[in-house]
Amino acid sequence: IGHFTFDPGFMATGSCESSITFIDGEKGVLLHRGYSIEELARDADYLEVCYMLLHGEAPDAATYAEFKSTITRHTMVHETMTNFFHGFRPDAHPMAMLCGTVGAMSSFYHDDLDVSDPEKRLRSAYRLVAKMPTLVAMAYKHNIGQPFVYPRNDLSYAENFLNMMFSVPAEEYKISPAVARAVDRIFTLHADHEQNASTSTVRLAGSSGANPYACIAAGVASLWGPAHGGANEACLNMLQKIGTVDRIPEFIAKAKDKNDPFRLMGFGHRVYKNYDPRATVMRESCHEVLAELEVKDPLLQVAMELEKIALEDEYFASKKLFPNVDFYSGIILKAIGIPTNMFTCIFALARTVGWISHWHEMLGQDGQKIGRPRQLYTGEAQRPFTPIKK
Ligand code: CMC
Numbered sequence: 413i414g415h416f417t418f419d420p421g422f423m424a425t426g427s428c429e430s431s432i433t434f435i436d437g438e439k440g441v442l443l444h445r446g447y448s449i450e451e452l453a454r455d456a457d458y459l460e461v462c463y464m465l466l467h468g469e470a471p472d473a474a475t476y477a478e479f480k481s482t483i484t485r486h487t488m489v490h491e492t493m494t495n496f497f498h499g500f501r502p503d504a505h506p507m508a509m510l511c512g513t514v515g516a517m518s519s520f521y522h523d524d525l526d527v528s529d530p531e532k533r534l535r536s537a538y539r540l541v542a543k544m545p546t547l548v549a550m551a552y553k554h555n556i557g558q559p560f561v562y563p564r565n566d567l568s569y570a571e572n573f574l575n576m577m578f579s580v581p582a583e584e585y586k587i588s589p590a591v592a593r594a595v596d597r598i599f600t601l602h603a604d605h606e607q608n609a610s611t612s613t614v615r616l617a618g619s620s621g622a623n624p625y626a627c628i629a630a631g632v633a634s635l636w637g638p639a640h641g642g643a644n645e646a647c648l649n650m651l652q653k654i655g656t657v658d659r660i661p662e663f664i665a666k667a668k669d670k671n672d673p674f675r676l677m678g679f680g681h682r683v684y685k686n687y688d689p690r691a692t693v694m695r696e697s698c699h700e701v702l703a704e705l706e707v708k709d710p711l712l713q714v715a716m717e718l719e720k721i722a723l724e725d726e727y728f729a730s731k732k733l734f735p736n737v738d739f740y741s742g743i744i745l746k747a748i749g750i751p752t753n754m755f756t757c758i759f760a761l762a763r764t765v766g767w768i769s770h771w772h773e774m775l776g777q778d779g780q781k782i783g784r785p786r787q788l789y790t791g792e793a794q795r796p797f798t799p800i801k802k
Contacts, residue, residue, distance in 0.1 A: 416786040423682075428615065429777070432465055432769055433606040440686035444604060445469065453693045458599040458762070459483060459569050462541055465604055465769040466534070480569075486542035487563035487572065489550075490520050497554045506551035506757045507636045513547050514540075515629035525623045527775055536624040537768040544761045545569070549576035552754055570596035573761070578749065590704040591748050597697055598741055601690045602759050604766030608682075610634040610641065614767040615774050616783040624771060631767040632760050638677065641738075641759040647678035648742030648752050651711045651718075660718050668727045676722060678739030680731075690737035698740040707747045715743060 419425045434443040442449040445464045452461055456470070463471045463479045471479055496513050518525070521539065524532045550560050553576075561576045570592045579585035605611070613634035617627040635641035654663050666674040681688055702712060719735050722728045745755055774780055 418788055422612070427607055427612060427783070428774065430606065430770065430773060431468070432773060433604045433766070435606055435683050437681070437683035437685050440684060440689050442605070442689050449601065449689050450693060453597050453600050453697075456600065457568070458596045458603065461600050461603050462765040465765050466537055466772065482538055483542045483569070484563075484565040484572075486539045487546055487565065489517075489543050489546050493517075493520075493547075493550070494560060497550050497560075500554060502555065502557060504551075504555070506548070506555060506754050507632065507642075507760070509551040509554065510547060510757055510760060511629055511632045511636070513551075514544075514632055515626055517543070517625040518623050521625075527618070527621055527623065530772075530776060533624070533772050533775060537765075537772055540624065540628055540768050541765050544764045545573040546576060548754070548757045548761045549573060551757060552577055552751075555751075555753075568592060568596070570599065574748075588705070590701065594697055594701045594744055594748065597693070598744065598758065599762040601694060601737060601741075602762035604763070604769065607770075608640065609637075610763065611767055611770050614771055618771045618774060619781065619783040624768060627771055628764060628767055631763070635760050635763065636756060641756045641763070643677050643736070644738040644742050644745075644755040644759060645752050647738050648711070648746060648755065650677045651714050651742070654714050654718065656710070657714055657717045660714070660721055663718075664721055664725060667722075668725075676718070676728075676733075678736055678742075679722060679728070680733040681736045684734060684736065685732040687734045688736040691735040691739055694737060694740040694744070695735075698744050701744050702747055705747055709743060709747060711746070712743050715740060 417425070432445065434446075435441065444452060444461060445468060447456075447464070447470070459480055460471060460476060462483075463476065493513060493516070496516055497509060500509050500512070517539075521536065524535050526532050546563055553560050558580060561579050563572050564575055565572075567575055567587070571587045574587050574592060574595060575585055607615075610631040614627045614631040617630040618624070638646040650663070654660060663674070663676070666672045667676045667679075698712065701707075702709060719739070722733070722735075728734075742752070742755055745758060746752070750758065
């Protein structure tokens with residue numbers, strides 16, 4: 413029926429036009445609004461990147477100050493949001509709480525849900541970028557049974573997040589500049605990545621005119637899987653399971669075995685057939701952070717050796733499988749004291765700006781249509797129905 417291309421997994425389908433992010437997977441290039449990820453990770457902070465993703469240009473000093481002040485004024489969530497968290501089991505996975513609470517935000521901002529109004533769309537975008545760290549930190553505090561910590565507007569975006577995660581009423585939390593810088597860089601490295609599964613999910617959800625909070629909740633859900641954002645949690649669990657360098661060959665053999673579902677987590681990418689440029693920055697950052705914090709984590713040794721052995725292996729070379737962004741991020745997050753089950757939430761927090769920038773861009777495009785893929789039907793041909801009583 414009709415004419416269409418059969419392309420499961422969208423291996424060869426361009427779904428939209430976008431001016432936000434460029435990737436050349438063969439050469440390992442990633443640009444946001446024309447700026448390389450290496451330069452942004454080195455010289456910009458996360459909120460600058462957020463501004464350019466949303467607005468198209470890097471901000472000047474005055475614009476940046478205004479943007480930062482707007483974001484900080486939106487960091488609090490409605491107080492009744494605490495009730496949602498208290499409704500979850502104490503051991504609920506933080507991504508489960510995030511899916512639910514981000515979606516629940518749809519019920520708080522009725523006046524701003526007209527998605528045809530660009531000003532309202534931007535206000536929703538600011539809210540989401542501002543409130544995501546608050547929700548993620550609340551999920552963590554709920555898990556460990558500590559009181560929620562309100563956001564502080566005198567701190568940077570990364571510092572505020574760390575403070576909401578780690579401060580307790582009884583004692584002031586001293587934010588290490590090195591840790592704040594590392595977290596800010598992790599946010600930047602995850603900010604956007606064009607039409608990946610979760611961004612495509614947000615676009616598809618938004619193409620029907622659904623509200624932004626519901627769309628971002630859909631993005632969070634899609635990100636959760638181990639083939640996507642869940643890989644950072646899975647990667648650290650894998651490194652822990654390997655444990656020591658001498659066990660690496662056993663796991664390499666498992667990854668190569670066609671009859672074994674095990675894959676090297678943090679390795680391989682649909683688009684990059686070369687080193688993921690984010691992984692290069694993340695690896696450098698990992699060495700810096702561990703040195704600055706004077707943390708000696710044997711898992712770094714395991715990761716470096718695993719990378720070396722895999723890169724020299726014919727299987728990984730022939731399939732062009734390289735470390736991706738998730739390979740080293742977990743070691744940094746662990747050094748900072750963030751538990752493994754929070755890793756994917758950190759990815760979601762950072763990617764929210766990418767999701768909402770794509771959503772905003774899509775709804776501003778002429779001739780925007782509802783996303784509606786076709787299928788190859790493999791079921792029964794038409795046949796007569798026999799009622800149960802017969
Ligand atoms: N370990 C072992 N073999 C692998 C791996 C791996 N990590 N990744 C791909 N392969 C093999 C795969 O078995 C297949 O072999 P064959 O051609 O013989 O069937 C071939 O390489 C191509 O893999 P694919 O699954 O067809 O490729 P894809 O583009 O559909 O999948 C991927 C990309 C990222 C899902 C996959 O590489 C993977 O599962 N990696 C591990 C999970 C991971 O690290 N995900 C994070 C991705 S980056 C951050 C993000 O997007 O969130």
